[in-house]
Amino acid sequence: MLAELACFEQKCGASFPITETIYNCPQCGGLLEARFTEDCVDALPLKKLWRDRRTSNQVLDQSGVWRYRELLPFDGHHHQAVSLREGNTPLLDAARAAEYGGLDRLTFKHQGFNPTGSFKDNGMTCGVTQAVRLGRQRVACVSTGNTSASMAAYASAAGLDPIVFIPRGNISYGKLAQALEYGARTLQIDANFDQILALVRSLADVAGIYLLNSINPFRIEGQKSIIFELLDQRDWNPPDWIVLPGGNLGNTSAFGKALRELRRFGFIAKMPRLAVIQAEGSAPFYEFMRTRGEFRSVPEPRTLATAIRIGDPVSWPKALYEITESNGVVEKVSEQEIADAKAIIGRCGIGCEPASAATLAGIRKLIGSSIIRADEDVVAILTGNVLKDPDYIYQYHTGQLKDPEGRPIESHFGNQPVIVPNDAGAIAKILER
Numbered sequence: 001m002l003a004e005l006a007c008f009e010q011k012c013g014a015s016f017p018i019t020e021t022i023y024n025c026p027q028c029g030g031l032l033e034a035r036f037t038e039d040c041v042d043a044l045p046l047k048k049l050w051r052d053r054r055t056s057n058q059v060l061d062q063s064g065v066w067r068y069r070e071l072l073p074f075d076g077h078h079h080q081a082v083s084l085r086e087g088n089t090p091l092l093d094a095a096r097a098a099e100y101g102g103l104d105r106l107t108f109k110h111q112g113f114n115p116t117g118s119f120k121d122n123g124m125t126c127g128v129t130q131a132v133r134l135g136r137q138r139v140a141c142v143s144t145g146n147t148s149a150s151m152a153a154y155a156s157a158a159g160l161d162p163i164v165f166i167p168r169g170n171i172s173y174g175k176l177a178q179a180l181e182y183g184a185r186t187l188q189i190d191a192n193f194d195q196i197l198a199l200v201r202s203l204a205d206v207a208g209i210y211l212l213n214s215i216n217p218f219r220i221e222g223q224k225s226i227i228f229e230l231l232d233q234r235d236w237n238p239p240d241w242i243v244l245p246g247g248n249l250g251n252t253s254a255f256g257k258a259l260r261e262l263r264r265f266g267f268i269a270k271m272p273r274l275a276v277i278q279a280e281g282s283a284p285f286y287e288f289m290r291t292r293g294e295f296r297s298v299p300e301p302r303t304l305a306t307a308i309r310i311g312d313p314v315s316w317p318k319a320l321y322e323i324t325e326s327n328g329v330v331e332k333v334s335e336q337e338i339a340d341a342k343a344i345i346g347r348c349g350i351g352c353e354p355a356s357a358a359t360l361a362g363i364r365k366l367i368g369s370s371i372i373r374a375d376e377d378v379v380a381i382l383t384g385n386v387l388k389d390p391d392y393i394y395q396y397h398t399g400q401l402k403d404p405e406g407r408p409i410e411s412h413f414g415n416q417p418v419i420v421p422n423d424a425g426a427i428a429k430i431l432e433r
């Protein structure tokens with residue numbers, strides 16, 4: 001559909017051509033979003049078309065993002081799409097996690113099944129496609145891990161030059177390895193995510209960089225497809241709740257926008273409620289929603305869940321709007337709660353990285369405070385793959401994990417590896433226990 005870039009601030013209302021390279025409103029500094037300028041969507045035939053595309057061998061149809069291209073702002077530019085067959089992530093029932101959380105039933109949508117291992121691929125395919133559409137060669141992002149791996153892969157697939165900025169020492173090896181392997185120029189800086197993002201934003205014009213952090217509205221557009229696919233997989237029956245971790249709040253913004261568009265165009269009649277979960281030491285949005293005062297960033301965010309170690313989330317105004325529109329809630333959870341929930345998700349045979357596990361920890365808390373009811377229909381989004389933070393996993397299971405303050409995290413669901421002698425009889429005896 002035809003679209004423009006519109007200022008998210010209601011009182012500003014400025015709009016700009018979709019091909020302008022801007023990340024904030026040039027008039028008021030507000031966030032930007034892609035907004036459709038036409039209203040010609042017919043839900044029923046589109047539902048059928050999208051379902052039929054699942055059996056197609058065409059690249060765009062096979063992508064779990066571009067399959068839904070009618071609701072993406074790339075009209076006439078689909079031939080430029082850069083796809084690694086992202087999306088197509090499963091809905092997984094998890095009885096043990098449901099029981100732990102206090103629910104009758106719980107479904108995970110696992111974005112860790114994406115090509116580079118996280119939901120970032122849903123957004124990056126669109127962000128990099130926009131870079132190609134604009135004729136940009138040099139793309140960059142700041143990242144605590146997943147964004148860098150995703151951007152490096154998609155940029156290299158498109159023949160662009162990726163530059164990755166990372167907080168030195170605060171990125172998982174697996175993710176750093178991906179960025180290097182996919183050929184990104186990788187710059188490590190002694191500063192945290194928020195500080196580096198401010199630095200790179202000021203550098204973007206000077207260094208001819210197209211910025212691919214989630215402030216880029218096309219990333220948000222791609223991440224809408226997580227919701228499109230989720231509802232398509234449920235035959236367009238919305239759950240009562242969609243639970244997700246919150247860091248920079250790009251996903252919260254994308255999910256809310258997707259749901260509003262689906263309601264506006266008649267795909268769904270009911271809005272699920274969004275529940276955003278933050279880590280206790282990195283919870284500026286939670287505090288803001290609790291007090292409803294001024295938005296205060298957390299200067300030194302702390303959590304082992306590095307993906308959500310973000311103290312100054314750029315998308316908070318959008319997230320506020322989406323939480324309000326969906327009658328949503330924001331909760332925070334401790335390091336211990338995240339670690340235990342993560343082990344339980346592992347025991348379901350599913351597994352995820354630490355930030356993703358905040359969802360189950362949050363559900364347990366929201367059940368405890370009767371905000372979510374046990375019989376409600378809940379989908380939690382696992383944002384990243386279990387292999388993201390292997391050190392964390394090993395330390396948890398061997399009782400060595402410590403929170404950022406150096407306090408031990410108890411391994412309530414630990415699974416220690418055991419050293420045994422090279423002796424069948426002795427091993428058989430051990431296995432009897």
Ligand code: F0G
Nearest residue numbers: 143144146147247248249250251307384
């Ligand atoms: N989960 C995972 C696995 C992530 O990688 C991120 C963000 C989030 C959740 C938070 O999502 O920002 O949309 O609220 N990771 C960024 C990165 C910071 O650099 O990869 P959000």
